[in-house]
Each structure stands twice: as C-alpha cells, then as structure tokens.
Amino acid sequence: MEEFTSVFLMLLLVAGALAVLHVRNLFVATMLLSAVSFIMALIFVMLDAVDVAFTEAAVGAGISTVLYLGTLALVGPHEKSSTKKTALPLLLSLAVGGVLIYATFELPTVGSPDTPVQTSRLTDRFLNESPKEIAVPNIVTAVLASYRGFDTFGETTVIFTAGIAVLLILSQVRGRREEDVAIEESTTPQSDLTAEEDTSLQASPHDLVPHVVSKLLIPFVLLFGFYVQFHGDFGPGGGFQAGVIFAAGFILYSLVFGLEYTKKLLPLRLVEFFLAFGVLLYGGVGVVSMLKGGNFLDYNLLLASPVAGQHLGILLVELGVGITVTAAMLAIFYGFAGRSETNNKSGA
Amino acid sequence: MSSLFTQAPILAIILPLLSAPICALFRGATFPWALTTIVSALSFSFSLDLLFHVAEYGAISYEIGGWAPPWGIEYIADPLSAFVMMVISGISTGVLLYARESILKEVPASRLGFFFAAYLLALAGMMGITITGDAFNIFVFLEITSLSSYVLISMGAGTDRRALTAAFQYLIVGTIGATFILIGVGLLYVMTGTLNIADIASQFDTIADTRPIRAAVGFLMVGFAIKLAMFPFHIWLPNAYTYAPNIVTAFFAGTATKVSVYLMIRFIYSMFGADFSFGELPLTTILMPLAVVAFLSMSVVAIFQDNLKRLLAFSSVAQLGYMILGIALASETGLTASILHIFNHAIVKTGLFLTVGAMFYVTGSTYLKDLAGIGQRMPITTFGFVLGGLALIGVPLTPGFISKWYLVQGVLERGDAIGYGLAIAMLISSLFAVIYIWRIVELAYFKPSPEGAPTGEAPLTLIIPCWIFIFGSFYFGIETSMSVGFAETAAKFLMGAVK
C-alpha cells in the first residue's frame, strides 16, 4: 500500500513539474510550484524526514509562494511566448540527466540497511551515542545544532544575508535618475516606508470576516510558533520552522490590517535589530565557549555538566535561529510590500 | 603558542562573520567602513600567522564544537589553504583602504552599513570555503559568498541599470553551479557515508571505479568551472565585473574566482588524487584544450571591448585559463605555477581595477571614449595603470612574468610536441595582451581629451592604495623567494599528499 501511495505521489510530482513548465500564466505556475512543494513534503514524511517535511511545507509551499505572489503583484502575471531556441537547452538538460541516470545504476538500493550511508560510523554515533552525549530525543536537532552546529550557523548567516540583501535591493529608489534622488533621501533612508500616514493603505476595511477570523487565529499562530521553537528537542521543529510560522503570523496581520499597522507594531528598525541579534546570539554562544577555554560552539563547557551545557547551547542557538529567521522573513516581506506601496504612490 | 593562536583558524572567519550584523546596525559611512577595514586587517594577520606556522610545522586541524572529525566539522589550515586565505584577506584589506572615497560615488551613504555587512559576509564566506575540511560546509559558505556577491554586484545599479541584470544572470548561473556541487557532494556521501574531505579521500581508492563517483567528479568539476568562470562557463563574469561598483570588482577580481580555482585544485589533488583524475579520468584532455581556448580567444575578445572594466574582465577569464592549464599539467611545476598565479594575478588585477576605479572617480565613466587623453589628465593614476598593464602582460621583473615562467617550464617538461605547442600558444596570448594594453596606452597618451572632460588627479586616499598594489606587483616580481616559496611548499604538499 505504501508503495502505491509513494508511486502515485511521485507521478503527481512529475505531472506538477511538467505543468509548471507548460503553463503561461505565472500565477498558475506559482500555485503549481506550491503544490509540487506540498507533495514533496508528503513524500518527505513517507521517507521519515519529518523535520524536512515541516520545513518544506512552511517554506516551499508557504513563504516562497508568498514571495512569488508578492512579486507577481508588482510585475504582472503574463509570460510572453518565447522565441528562444529550445533545442540546445533540452539537449543539455537531457545530457546532464543522462549522466545522473548512468550513475543511479550503481547507487545502493533505496532503503537497504547495508548502504555506506547507513553503516557509516557517522550514522552509528549519531543514532547510538547522541542520546548519551547530547540527550536530545530528536536526533535531527542534536546533529543540526551541535555536531554540525557550524553549518547551521552558516545557514543562519545565509538567511541574514538574504534579509539585508532584499532590503538593500528594494530600498533603492525607483527610476533611472537614481543618483540624484538617492542623495536627497540619504539622510532619512526609509522615510517613505515608516511612519507615513495614508489611510488608503489600510487593506480592505470592509472585509469583516477576515478581520474577525484572523484576530482569532493570530494568537494561536504565534503560540504554535513558540511551541515549535521550544519543542524542537522532542519532536519535529526548531528555530527555523518556528521563525517561519512566527513571521507568517505577522504577515497575516499585515495582509488583513495593512502594512502601516504592522510597522507600528514592529518598525523596520526593530526588525533589522532582531535580524542582526539572532546571528549575534548564535555566534555569541560560540564565543562564550571559546572564552571558557574550548573551541567555537563547544557547548560542553557552557555549564558544569556537559549534557546540561549541550541543552543550554542548543536552546540558545535555536533561539538565535528563530529570531533571525522571523526577522529575515519580515524584512523580506516589508521589502516587497513597501515596494508596491511606493509604486502605487508614484502612480505607476 | 599562545591560546589566541590556537583559535586563529576560526577567528579568521568568525571575526568578519560576526562583525557583519554589527555593521548592518549602523548608519552613516564612516563606522561600517572602519570596522570592516579593521576586521579585514585582523583576519589578514591571523592568516599570515597561520601561513608562517603551517609552512614550518605542518597542517593544523581545528575541531569546531569540540567534535572530532568526521562527526563534527573540521577546519584545516595547510600550506595551500593558508596561502589562499592570505591572498583573499590581503586583497580585501588593500581594497578596503581605498573603498571609503570610492564607494560614496556609487552607493548612497545611508546604505553603507548594509553594503559593508555584505562585503564582510563575502569575505568570511570565501575564507570559510578555503579553510574548511568538510564537503557540505563548502556548500554553505559558498552560498554565503554567492548571495552577498549578488547583492554587491547589484549595487552598481545607481550608475548603470545593467548591474541588475548582471546580478540576476550571475544568480541563475551561480545557483546552478552551487546545486551541481551539492549533487556532487551528495553522490560522494552516498558512496562513502561521510562528508569530511580527508575521510572521503581515505576511502576513495576502494570506490573510485564506480559510476556514481565518476558522475560526482563530473558534477563537482562543472560546478567549480561555473563558479570560476572557466571557459565556456564564463558568460556571467564580464557583465558582473563591468557593472558592479568599482571596489566590488576590484575585490572579486582578486579573490572570488581564485577561491573556485582553489576548490578545483583541492578536490583534484587532495580528494580524487592526481592518478585517478589524470590517469583513469581524462581530465587533462578536457581541461587543457579549454584552458588554451580560454586564454587565446578571451585575449582576442578583450582587444575589441569599448569599456575598460569589461576589457579587464575578459582578460581575467583569459588569465584563469593559465591557472587551469597549470592544474591540467598534473605536475609539480604546473601546480606551482597555478598557485603562484593565483597570488600574482590577484595583486596585479586588483591594482588595475583600482586604478580604473580612480579614473571613474574623476571622469564618471569607464568607457574608452571618455578616457581618451587620460594620461595628461590623470598622469599618476594612468602611469600606475600602465605599470600594472606591463605586469599583466608578464614582462620580466613583474609577477606575471614569474608565473608564466613556471608555467612555460611546466609545459616544456612534457617534452613533446604538445608542450611546445602550448608554449607557443601562451606566447601568442601574451602578444594579444600587449595589444589590448597598448590600445589603452595609445588612447591615454596619444589621443586628445574630449571637450570639457573632467581633469585632475583622484584624491590621495585612492592613489596611495592603487600604488601599494602597483608597487607590490613589482616587489613580488623581483623579490620572488617568498611567493614562490609558499607556492612550491603548497604544491609539494599536494603532490606529497597523493603520493
């Protein structure tokens, strides 16, 4: 039965991907991509990767889709029919695919317990020693935050980079004579994005149902975010998923009640502060362990007992991840949403 | 050794990494720039420390999180990685000395906090790629570098909107390259069950003769080739270098592609082994023709450019061809030449881009038509450019000559007709370089300035760093024992590692 389900999902995946390639309406393509991500999340669950499934659903089907839709609102949904030559790209991608197919014939059988991956001493230690060394039931969290904590620090930095990158790109002033305008504006960089009162920006004041529903919903979204953040040691979840959910709560608020109100609640400057703070918190844990005489991110030294130190370290770095991810998602959303408002104002 | 030194491998990376968020919190032009410069200089001093230490006592391993490899992530400072780190952080520091005046012309002061944060992230990312001993960690730091590069390049949009399309094109191509590397790492992992480079290398002989490994080598090589703008994957580079802000171009010209060259050397020699790469796989027959076509065709293309930055960008693709040729020779001399050329070309090309940046500072353009007669208008800067150009061509007493000398020795060591053919091809390519540099000299000194063209030298804060690089170019062309010594140690280390 499980095999049939997975074959069915896989074929659905391929059908979805082909449809994405085929459709000309970019809204449709975006929604199909979101569906593909969601099917992928289901497949990840069947492959026992619950944490990954959670993230794929939140990011691939959630945040990415919001970003695409936000962009499409600014650039329009129609794809012009392409006159580009398609023979060479097709040949190239098929050739690359051919190399992969060629490789698969000597790959270990899927699901077999004797593959190098399963018998590796890495796997052995993560599965058998980490319950004693780190004592966190969710091994993904243990590996993510401790054994390979530096990768996760890098990942936090990547999301920080994306946050400041989007703000840098989208806060540039519109139009071709950018230099002149930019200098005038340079003293108050985001003046157009912050406290400007404009009642027209309040999204749909008459939609009573969304207002009421979201007012009821948002506290639970945020609560769930906290749960995912702090329950990541025991079940699927952790800083990244929590950050996305938390940001989703604010984005929902912003979509229903308007960007201005959200910005009063959480000004851009504060979001920027949190964006940096999360990275500094994560790195700070590493620096403290260095000051205690260990290596960077060696949580064993944080407290008297190594296991307690690991717990504290993981808690703090996950918090750092959660804060930076929330702030980065909000920064990116502010960037895109703010862009559409400035465009509306300039009458474009 | 002091305890600070035992932490040097990680400090060289986390100092810039953790300074980036601090930088991002500040507005105004001065503080972010000062912080970035100081941090970069500190990183440079740690790299130098490491370099001198490993050259004498051998490689250092640093276990991040206190987890021993292969379970945790390991940093390895060895003669090659320490050398490349020294080049990256050194170039970065030199460029930053110049950056303050130059960048204000192109990016509004209010964005400089974020701008320098992105700069620090690019620096930390490249340093992290170089020193890490973990295959997946390479991917993570590669993406930090890539994302910050995309945004740094797009900051040229204040001058020319084409910076945006250049950044987007680089984003698409770069992401494909990074994903290829991710697949390559995945194939290695599925066959070995480990991610540590040394650990994979120790098991490599037993699994080398399998299809997934051959595919992994292919994917990794194509991924690196895309990232290092190796011909024919170079399409993104000329646009990116032309439209990026000047200091970004100068910084990347000396570092970004070099890191990918380093990765290629690292994987071929430390992981796959020279015997496997050049014996069982036909890497020489693939890389060598591409390298030759790169330095011949791109030098010709460079001659016909109408934008000085673009001209130098195509020259960079050509120079990368020399480095690839050195790798493909599969000999100690060839490898020494490649590693040496990483250093020499970085100094020369960064110096050239900085002088071009000074011309832009005064004239507001890098198009050749606007630079006519620049020799009379900006004599000191132009003279610097000409000297840098000589170093690029590789006249004796310049570093370009030294690395080409080693490369010619390397190709002649083959002792066959192909070797002589390669030497002749290198000579022809150098003649093309003479032509494109001469074109600029002619334009600068023998053409009248356009009417009403801005005249006057760039401020000293720009000229002095330019001349540091130009002076360095000649210093390392005459006093070669240090650079050649380190490159030879690194090459011996790599050839010794594969036995």
Added chain:
Amino acid sequence: MFFDHFYYWITVILFVIGLYTVMSRSNLIKKMIGLSLFQISVFLFYITMGKIEGGTAPIIIDQPDVVYSNPLPHVLILTAIVVGVATTALGLALVVRIKEAFDTIDEEEILQMEETK
C-alpha cells in the same frame, strides 16, 4: 530493479524539467520557478539516501528494536532548503527592480534594450 531506483529516477526527471525550464524560458520569474524545481529535486535525492526500509523518523522513543532512518541527510537538506528560499527571495527582489528599470521581465527584450543603449 524497478523499485530499487524508482526514487532516484523521479529525482532525475524533476532535475531535468527544472534545468530545462531555467535554460529555455526567457521570462525571469519562470526562470526562478525552474530554479526552485531544480533545487527541490536535489532535496529528494538526499532524503532518499537516508531512508531505511521499515524505519521511522529519527526521534528516539523508548521501544526496543526500533530502526531509525538516517538523520544526517535531513540536517543537510534543512540547511539547503533555507539556502534555497534565501536565493529565491534575492532573485525575486532583483526581478522587481529589473521590471522597474527596464519595464519588462523578458530576458530577450532586456538584451535588445541593452544592445541598443
């Protein structure tokens, strides 16, 4: 034989579709969508290799003889997903600015404009 490599083949098919979309479409958003597909296929490749027959998610439970799937590929892909969304955000931000600067997001039209300028 068929089921042994079925997952990998699906990965390859998605990979090819994604790569082809990136290379053959001139609409910049479509390119980004293709890039996302392309990256998703690699996620599946990694997760597949961690799967163990009859295994369960790698969250320790107090029961004898439980087989856990390999957690390491999951960790790697969590990181890769984050990198993916970061790239998407940056790419789309560039698309928005390109639209404003060139008034089109069609690669060929932009190339024509760049040449004529």
